[in-house]
Amino acid sequence: MEKPRLDRRGFLKGAAVAGGATIAVEAPALAQTTPAQPKAPGPSAAQMAAETEHPGEGEHLTTEKTGSDFMVDVCKTLNIDFMAACPGSTFRGFQESFINYGKNTKPEWLTCMHEEVSVGMAHGYAKVAGKPMAAMVHGTVGTQHAAMAIYNAWCDRVPIIMFTASAGPVEDRRPGIEWFHSVQDGAATVRDFTKWDDYPWSLQSFAESTVRAYQLATAQPQAPVLITADGKLQEMELSKAANAQLSIPKLNHPTQASADPDALKDLAKMLVAAENPVIFADRYARSQKGMDDLVKLAEALQAPVIDQQNRMNMPTTHYLCQSSRGGPLLAQSDFVLSLEPQDIYGTLNKMTDQLERKTGSKIKKTTKVASIGTHDLMVKANYQDFQRYNATDLQITADPEASMPWLIEAVLREVGDRKSAFDARGEKMRAAYKNFANNARKAGALQWDSSPIGGARLFAELWEVVKNEDWAFVTPNAYSGNWQHKLWPMEKHYQYIGSSGGSGVGYEPVGALGAALAHKQAGGRLPIAVIGDGNFNMAPHTMWTAAHHSIPYLAIIQNNRAYHQEVMHIQRMANRHNRGVESGVIGTTMTDPNIDYARLAEGYGAVGIGPITDPKDLNAAFKKGVAAVKAGQPVLIDVVMQPRG
Amino acid sequence: MKSHILLLAAAILAGPAFAQDAPKGDAAKGEKLFMADGCWQCHGVGGNGAALTGPKLSQTALPFEAFLHQLRRPAAEMAPYEAAIVPDSAAADIYAFLKSRPASPDLKDLPLLQGMGVK
């Protein structure tokens, strides 16, 4: 064994032969035979010539067709209307093919200022258009930027066709940035919250994977999908012969899982037998047909429906729409049917938010629970959006909208002599329903003249101005009091869009932009967004994208100058620890200075109105705003409001 | 910066081989084409260059043929412009525009700039 002391070669022990191991010998040799010293430190003419060589005659510099053209051919078969993107060099070949080879149509390219907008606007779009649009995000960094918007869409079970890109194999990557934005496994960071992903390694793979991705994204339960477009595949020359060998599979439109007929028969029997059934509808209706069917079911049973407002499920003008009485109805129910629940445990249970968290059931011990949903068809580990486990008496794995006609049929067959009992129940529902609007108006009157402005006043003033328009809400409005569900006649599926899914703040401005785009396509509609100030600040530049692409909508900032939910949380903690609430504003409020949202909107090229602090000024502001929206402009009205509607 | 040196070097090296007169171009048309064909994106509005993207082209010392060759078979990173996109006549217009550009201000007249940088 050698002596343990460090000698001059010892430090190289274990190194591979090719690199460092040989240098120690070479280095002294080099010192002894130094090359001739150049005349000046500047480069020689020969060196410069070597650097400036023009390409040889044989080198191809241009080509009429590349792989990315074929990728566009693939996308075109899917009938996608829009591709939203904040530009990035990893997809430069793809982008150029879309706008030139693809003539910037089907899809049309939309410019966003943050990848959170590109993906998030597709979330809002799909819920209104009933079909997905696409988003393209820069390799690595664009995916990271978009991550939360993807999570929201995932939790909300909404399809988005997402593309990202990555440079090709090592010998094709330019040093520096291309490496920073390349990745071995393009979807690793977001795989926990996408339905499917692939990094195709050939153009034929790209064709089949992209068509498959679209099919999977739009199948129930819907969700975002991500395809990584390889940089080398994009930019490589595609000869006619090679192109001729490629094929694009036809898109399948599979029917979606309907409920087992025996299960439906059982469910019908249970519904008919129940004395006090309640129907909860969460992410149930995907279309007007779904709403119409739910009305049929409710009428067949004369059973109350609680619309959980993650979709537009039940007309607020129907006497069986008893959403504002959900608590008491649930407490006295003997049977609960839950349609596409996101959180059935939370529907049926409560937990106190005190030092000791206590759980309790909202239903009687004997109450039976049934559900129809696609939840279990798509569950991933890690992120806990699957919510708490909940035992049910009859759990039907199926798409409820697809199953609804069969359920109605089964119920009608079972009704028999229960008709008169149902009619009596229906009369009670009518009686209760009559009070809802009155109660809501009374509650609304409480804050009528207040400044900061109350939610009821806002929605009442708004109604006065838009009641003769074909309006549609493109935000959930839960934080401004849900007054539209209490006071407005909501009858059409497109009039309300539901919520964010994952409660990731930032959804409201981006979802609204996409939904407004879908409404613009539908024609003649007036999209209205009531956006929290904290939410809006996550993406104020959505107004520029709207102005640039002429996407009109009325954005009302519910400006309570705080992340108000968090103000309440910190206040609760401070109280719990007996420390007083004065410091609760630290880190939760947006005052000093106040933000001027109208000015921001103007800066981004939209119409900005406000701040409105006097409720009497709302009417004029809304009139002005609606006129501008009807003229094709995005409009923002800053309304200084109560903490909560 | 590097491509700057490259193109100047190209001029020096290529110069003697292309010692013909340039075809007559229309400088006014050339200015429009300089913008429309996106030359300005790398070489700046006015063509005075940007160190990392494209060298100064205003008052170019390149003979027309070398200019045209760089356009068609560019050295280094520049995107190639083939005749289908920029015909020879358009290249001549752009060349005329670049030749017609006014001289840059003389450093002597810019005291603010003279005082800059390392002494």
Add this chain to the structure above:
Amino acid sequence: MSGNGKVDRRGFMKGAAVAGGATLATETRVRAQTAPAQPKAASPSAAQQAMENDPPGEAEKLTTEKTGSDFMVDVCQTLGLDYMAACPGSTFRSLQESFINYGKNTKPEWLTCLHEEVSIGMGHGYAKVAGKPMAAMVHGTVGMQHGAMALYNAWCDRVPVIVFTASAGPVEDRRPGVEWMHTVQDGAATVRDFVKWDDYPRSLQSFSESTVRAYQLATAQPQAPVFITADGKLQEMELSKAANAKLSIPKLNHPTQAAADANALREAAKMLVAAENPVIIADRYARTQQGVDDLVKLAELLQAPVIEARGRMNFPTTHYLSHWERSGPVVAQADLVLSLEPSDLYGQLNKMRDQLERTEGPKTKAGVKVISISTHDLLVRANYQDFQRYSPADLSITADGEASMPYLIEAVRQEIGDRKAAFEARGQKLLAAWKGLADRARAEAAMSWDLTPISTARIYAELYNQVKDMDWALLQDGGFQSNWPHRLWPIEKHHQFMGGSGGGGVGYQPVAALGGALAHRDAGGRTPISVCGDGEFNMAPHTLWTAAHHKIPYLTVVHNNRAYHQEVMHVQHMANRHNRGVENAIIGTTLRAPFVDYAKVAQGYGAVGIGPINDPKDLGPAIAKGLDAMKSGQPVLIDVVSQPR
């Protein structure tokens, strides 16, 4: 299996667990026959209402003087952190309350950001100026997703940020709904590819040790972000005096960092001394002024040219051995390259041409020897390719460049011998070559002096003219502005320049500027300047609100070329390559129609907004006005409509 194979009414439940659905069909039928008595009215009984509104029993504890989150604050306060940046989120509500009340909002002080990308990204900029990390807290799941790209930039740039996120406790403690959406089993899974270390401590003692360990690892070379998940139950649980007394907080270790093997340094010294044309390339080498001073010593000793690769401020631009502007010829004629902390050694030595056929070639001549001193290999992760292309070196020394420098200097001194005269001759030539550089830079700057849009040279010249007598500091790397700062400004102090984004993730500039400006504010008397791209700025315009709110003064000059200009060039290149004309290359890459009015955006966020400046003659007065406003502690933005580069 059912006997006859047909689907019978029970068949669909086959395989279901006994407890749930399998018993139900029977029970339902029974119950349908014996329906419970019908309640008197559709509204809930008084008893039911009381049940729902249950006040807490006398025994239930509602408040407590101390919780786990207080102890977490105790832990953090041992680390000397000055700031905690956050956009609020309910998952860390108790921790936030403990910081602002129990911790008296000092060490760390809580900073409010309007997007998690800012919270993390400002920590990136801060650490490079302050020389120590600050902390960020991001909301469970969604906040972490929002902050992902900022984390990647800091990772690629090898900069420490102490990041906390939070997650609700075990299932029995999670309130239904949003808490589940924001809870995760493995909090760091999404970002593990680009953080140095992470942990989800399951006890307070674990939190203590893991947080101290995280700080130590983050600040050790190579530095990088770390990620600790603070469990919600641990935060909110009552902490008795007895339990608290059992907890301990370990003292923070300050380990010395890896210096180079002495034998390797001797070998390197021999090679350096023997070389005729050695060149030193410094990238992420200097962490402090000491590092800069040492590099000057080494360069002077050898009379060797230094190429500033601008990953950090490594070498004074005023020194005659600063030859980065001649990097092409200097590298081409070198017979030895010493590369200090390269982020991309391959790219320093090789080039790849961006044409249809990507061709590569060395920047160096044949026979060149390469030495690197770097911590690169001490922190390499798979998947994201930020490790850059593999590059052989003749002597690859794994060690911290700055820590090793004094020993390398010493080793070189010992080897010089009779080479002194040759070195001095080399120095004379370098001095001569250097003298022309500034003249050439000024001459080039003069070329575009009067142009509209305004040249970036003019921006930097006008800026310098007014700040030259101040203790100015640049917050951006100037790479998108033709590197004018390094060509024209005398950058001599380490704090005057902080390098670039690391990962090339757009959005770095505004957020890092905010953090850098904060560190400069605390250092006292400095004038921080950010020349920020327009596309960059739009990623986080609300950084100006945080700056206004917390009184962090700095000057933002928006380099407004109304485009993602890098992407314009890319798409134009593609269009040329495919012979399709460049007219459409502005689609998806430009920020026009409408123009963004950045001064208005700044004003909307409570900062001073000036511009747009179109005439170069207006630039000087605008800067004077801006600097004046900064004196009163305000952030200022000047919108300058500029040349593309």
